[in-house]
Amino acid sequence: MLAHRLGRAGRRVLAIEAGGRATLPAVADPPLWPTLSGSTLDWRYATVPQRGLDGRVVPYPRGKVLGGSSVINALAYQSGHPAAYDRWPAGWRHGDLLPYFKQAETFSGGGDAWRGGDGPLHVLSLADVHDRTPVASAFIAAAQECGFAMTPDIGGAVTTGVAWNQLSIKGHARDDAATAFFDSLGGSDVDLLLDAQVLGLVIERGRCLGVRLAGQILRAEGEVLLCAGAIDSPRLLMVSGVGPADALRAHGIAVAVDLPDVGANLEDHLLLAGVAYRARRAVEPSFYNHADALLYVPHAQADESPDHLIMCLSLPFVQPAVGALPPPAYTLVPCLMRPLSRGSVRLGSGDPMAPALIDPNYLSDPSDLESLVTAVALAREIGGAPAFADWRAEEVYPGRLWDDSAARHDFVRRAARSFHHPVGTCRIGAVVDTALCVQGVTGLRVIDASVLPGLPAAMINAAVTAVAERASDIVLGR
Numbered sequence: 001m002l003a004h005r006l007g008r009a010g011r012r013v014l015a016i017e018a019g020g021r022a023t024l025p026a027v028a029d030p031p032l033w034p035t036l037s038g039s040t041l042d043w044r045y046a047t048v049p050q051r052g053l054d055g056r057v058v059p060y061p062r063g064k065v066l067g068g069s070s071v072i073n074a075l076a077y078q079s080g081h082p083a084a085y086d087r088w089p090a091g092w093r094h095g096d097l098l099p100y101f102k103q104a105e106t107f108s109g110g111g112d113a114w115r116g117g118d119g120p121l122h123v124l125s126l127a128d129v130h131d132r133t134p135v136a137s138a139f140i141a142a143a144q145e146c147g148f149a150m151t152p153d154i155g156g157a158v159t160t161g162v163a164w165n166q167l168s169i170k171g172h173a174r175d176d177a178a179t180a181f182f183d184s185l186g187g188s189d190v191d192l193l194l195d196a197q198v199l200g201l202v203i204e205r206g207r208c209l210g211v212r213l214a215g216q217i218l219r220a221e222g223e224v225l226l227c228a229g230a231i232d233s234p235r236l237l238m239v240s241g242v243g244p245a246d247a248l249r250a251h252g253i254a255v256a257v258d259l260p261d262v263g264a265n266l267e268d269h270l271l272l273a274g275v276a277y278r279a280r281r282a283v284e285p286s287f288y289n290h291a292d293a294l295l296y297v298p299h300a301q302a303d304e305s306p307d308h309l310i311m312c313l314s315l316p317f318v319q320p321a322v323g324a325l326p327p328p329a330y331t332l333v334p335c336l337m338r339p340l341s342r343g344s345v346r347l348g349s350g351d352p353m354a355p356a357l358i359d360p361n362y363l364s365d366p367s368d369l370e371s372l373v374t375a376v377a378l379a380r381e382i383g384g385a386p387a388f389a390d391w392r393a394e395e396v397y398p399g400r401l402w403d404d405s406a407a408r409h410d411f412v413r414r415a416a417r418s419f420h421h422p423v424g425t426c427r428i429g430a431v432v433d434t435a436l437c438v439q440g441v442t443g444l445r446v447i448d449a450s451v452l453p454g455l456p457a458a459m460i461n462a463a464v465t466a467v468a469e470r471a472s473d474i475v476l477g478r
Ligand SMILES: Cc1cc2nc3c(=O)[nH]c(=O)nc-3n(C[C@H](O)[C@H](O)[C@H](O)COP(=O)(O)OP(=O)(O)OC[C@H]3O[C@@H](n4cnc5c(N)ncnc54)[C@H](O)[C@@H]3O)c2cc1C
Pocket: 016, 017, 018, 019, 037, 060, 061, 062, 063, 064, 065, 066, 067, 068, 069, 070, 072, 073, 074, 075, 076, 077, 078, 196, 197, 198, 199, 227, 228, 229, 230, 232, 236, 419, 420, 421, 422, 447, 448, 449, 450, 458, 459, 460, 461, 462, 464
């Protein structure tokens, strides 16, 4: 969307993308989103072995396609609790970003003080449809039985409580950064170079002059805007000599700027797959992203952002390390929204084509483990509520295992997997300044999830979109 906004304002923009256009039919079909991970549209990364997850290597999909990860993601689109943004530096707090959340979207419920009514990206609230999967209605009722209020618009004045999901969908098809910003508004404002992998940035005497591709250098007339995401933006900075000096020298890379925080402070949400139930009868499939309803658990302090999200999935969703569960089944998925564990993105070599070493360092902070135990207990309480009586044959996972307190940590470690929300590896205040300019380099900004100074209390696509919207105003000098 950044390239598009700049192009529309009359700037000459060349957008360079390693992938091509999204040609797989599954991209448009929301329930098929899980098939996109591991497909030709995915960089197919994986973490290094995670000590906190019994040494497991965790798949780490990232979109390699025009539109990036918004083309392969699970479509959930929500900004989350304002307090999460209010911990960010001045200029990037919720009040600063709210106009940009609104500017980006057309919300199915219409525009108001919180929502946009005429932006490029279409956001569908499942409150506004009639074909939601019935097991999600049981979840809404069960959460209310457990004392949680129903929230009509989870992106409105109240961002916690139990609610229908909201998704980046137009009609019945996925809307993403490519369809919303390039296609529907006319991508001709921007020159596109597809299937072109950037190998590095050309930095001389503290100035970024352009980018290096295989066999050629492209010189920028103005600025270089690096938007390769939370994994590849720090990787490209490091292979170009911007990063922790000792680590760069160890890989034979000439140091342009010693910037120790490049690649540090990787934050990611964890989810558990999951608290799973064998159903008494067939569970109707979702026409959307399988999680038609969810609960943002209010924090004990009303003005704080939630620690936990619990999603209701209308299918069995169980990490293989936990076990198997054939249909008919449904799953409650506890998610850790304020992890304290921090990881890193590092180079494994000086080869500009080599993938980075991704280490989210999951559950390295012991309080994350305890927090997930709390979230599982709450999910089980909701799953055991009367409203689920018609559906629930048996809680299969964790089931009786949970009675043994020593086994609870073990279950959490085996059920945990990435929610695919990496942020923070070029964060504002450490790697880039509040105008998103890389410290110590002129002519270079980073504008993507890597600059987020912390995780929002929701999935990250809306936050990244709003940050990019505001960044386009900054680049344009508005
Ligand atoms: C499986 C999955 C499910 C998700 N589900 C949700 C969800 O439901 N809701 C939500 O809010 N978020 C979700 N996310 C996260 C979210 O969509 C992304 O994290 C977010 O879009 C990140 O945006 P970004 O611009 O920082 O990076 P990206 O969107 O990843 O864009 C980076 C782009 O840079 C390109 N690139 C990288 N390296 C190079 C190079 N060397 N040369 C040229 N081009 C390069 C990539 O190909 C890509 O197009 C999900 C992510 C995944 C992977």
